[in-house]
Amino acid sequence: MQLLGGQQQKAFLGRAGRAAPSVRNGVSRARVVSAQAKTGKMGKVNKVVLAYSGGLDTSIILKWLQDEYGCEVVTFTADLGQGEELEPARLKAEKAGIKQIFIEDLREEFVRDYVFPMFRANSLYEGIYLLGTSIARPLIAKRQIEIAKEVGADAVSHGATGKGNDQVRFEVGYYSLKPDIKVIAPWREWDLLSRTKLIEYAEKHNIAVPASKRNEPPFSCDANLLHISYEGNALEDPWTRPSEDMFTRSVSPEKAPDKPTEIEIEFEKGNPVAIDGVKMSPATILTKLNQLGGANGIGRVDLVESRFVGMKSRGVYETPGGTILLQAHRAMESITLDRAELHLKDDLMPRYAEMVYNGFWFSPEREALQCLIDKTQEFCCGTVRCVLYKGNVTVNGRKSNFSLYDKVIASFEDDQGLYNQEDAAGFIKLQALRLRTLGVNRYKLKA
Numbered sequence: 001m002q003l004l005g006g007q008q009q010k011a012f013l014g015r016a017g018r019a020a021p022s023v024r025n026g027v028s029r030a031r032v033v034s035a036q037a038k039t040g041k042m043g044k045v046n047k048v049v050l051a052y053s054g055g056l057d058t059s060i061i062l063k064w065l066q067d068e069y070g071c072e073v074v075t076f077t078a079d080l081g082q083g084e085e086l087e088p089a090r091l092k093a094e095k096a097g098i099k100q101i102f103i104e105d106l107r108e109e110f111v112r113d114y115v116f117p118m119f120r121a122n123s124l125y126e127g128i129y130l131l132g133t134s135i136a137r138p139l140i141a142k143r144q145i146e147i148a149k150e151v152g153a154d155a156v157s158h159g160a161t162g163k164g165n166d167q168v169r170f171e172v173g174y175y176s177l178k179p180d181i182k183v184i185a186p187w188r189e190w191d192l193l194s195r196t197k198l199i200e201y202a203e204k205h206n207i208a209v210p211a212s213k214r215n216e217p218p219f220s221c222d223a224n225l226l227h228i229s230y231e232g233n234a235l236e237d238p239w240t241r242p243s244e245d246m247f248t249r250s251v252s253p254e255k256a257p258d259k260p261t262e263i264e265i266e267f268e269k270g271n272p273v274a275i276d277g278v279k280m281s282p283a284t285i286l287t288k289l290n291q292l293g294g295a296n297g298i299g300r301v302d303l304v305e306s307r308f309v310g311m312k313s314r315g316v317y318e319t320p321g322g323t324i325l326l327q328a329h330r331a332m333e334s335i336t337l338d339r340a341e342l343h344l345k346d347d348l349m350p351r352y353a354e355m356v357y358n359g360f361w362f363s364p365e366r367e368a369l370q371c372l373i374d375k376t377q378e379f380c381c382g383t384v385r386c387v388l389y390k391g392n393v394t395v396n397g398r399k400s401n402f403s404l405y406d407k408v409i410a411s412f413e414d415d416q417g418l419y420n421q422e423d424a425a426g427f428i429k430l431q432a433l434r435l436r437t438l439g440v441n442r443y444k445l446k447a
Contacts, residue, residue: 054089081225132227141173293320
């Protein structure tokens with residue numbers, strides 16, 4: 001993480017064990033924007049922390065905040081594994097006169113404290129979506145609030161539109177962590193509602209406009225270490241077939257190798273800790289699974305989802321590592337969790353997934369469910385063997401020191417008296433008692 005400014009601050013180690021912000025005088029006085037607070041739609045704001053990517057939209061937002069609110073802007077850029085170089089974001093912020101610039105590598109914290117807890121729950125929204133975008137927003141919101149407290153900011157801002165889910169996810173997160181924070185959502189305030197107006201504003205204020213942005217892009221993307229999503233424009237018609245050249249993290253299953261790839265994933269308390277016997281950090285494991293899955297055409301999903309704000313939305317996703325992880329984790333649970341534990345988790349999973357999708361990561365109900373889920377993972381330890389082949393993940397082996405699978409009892413051979421098959425008759429009669437009673441009663445009525 002790097003903070004640029006005029007005052008030295010103490011180094012610290014955060015929860016993720018990352019190095020503290022270093023401070024240096026990287027901005028000359030000539031470039032610093034002299035801000036005089038104005039009263040905008042959200043009232044008077046003195047300092048705002050902006051979730052800043054350095055792209056065209058957030059660069060425009062940065063300037064708009066300076067003009068509309070006359071406030072000091074602090075930029076925060078998070079590396080969540082999106083695969084983009086972050087140095088240009090720092091340079092653009094410096095050029096815009098920003099005095100305090102935070103750039104952080106949050107990949108390990110993202111996977112360890114957000115992705116893995118969600119995967120311990122086997123989360124799927126509407127039975128298919130692995131929640132790659134949804135799970136990134138709470139961490140960004142948390143860091144914005146922490147930075148706001150650190151620098152004395154009274155507001156935060158994001159670049160989410162007024163029609164999507166992300167505005168809800170960011171802002172519910174903000175208010176959960178700092179109820180009195182002011183939130184500026186430019187897309188709900190300004191009149192720059194077309195690509196033409198955005199570009200005109202950028203040119204007026206000497207904001208560089210990449211050639212690729214001058215025409216309406218075929219789709220929009222959001223990426224992190226768990227996934228990449230594509231939506232909008234050319235994909236808005238759910239009948240339109242995605243272009244093969246759109247995909248960046250996987251080969252098509254048809255072009256995947258003809259030879260299958262076999263891997264072993266080791267779990268401890270529901271979390272993957274090693275691949276093929278090699279211990280790795282959470283972010284490193286997910287990166288490796290992405291590489292293995294992508295090379296074998298795994299993880300592509302084309303879906304229409306129900307947005308929290310009320311509309312249907314079509315999205316195309318690549319989640320290669322997450323797709324492998326979900327299958328392997330369920331296989332690990334199949335021999336280490338009791339039947340009732342498994343079924344209870346499956347009952348609760350849609351509720352948990354909905355909480356994550358809707359932005360309620362910091363809610364007491366999500367945290368309560370997490371405690372229950374994590375309790376079931378105490379003995380979810382062992383190794384799962386998977387075969388990756390042309391878009392498919394197939395489990396062909398699982399083992400654990402805590403396995404509940406008893407080969408002797410399950411065998412069709414002599415079980416040495418461990419299971420008395422005669423006991424099944426009474427069990428079946430008791431289970432059928434209510435149905436027999438119901439049948440007799442209704443038979444009488446029909447007669």
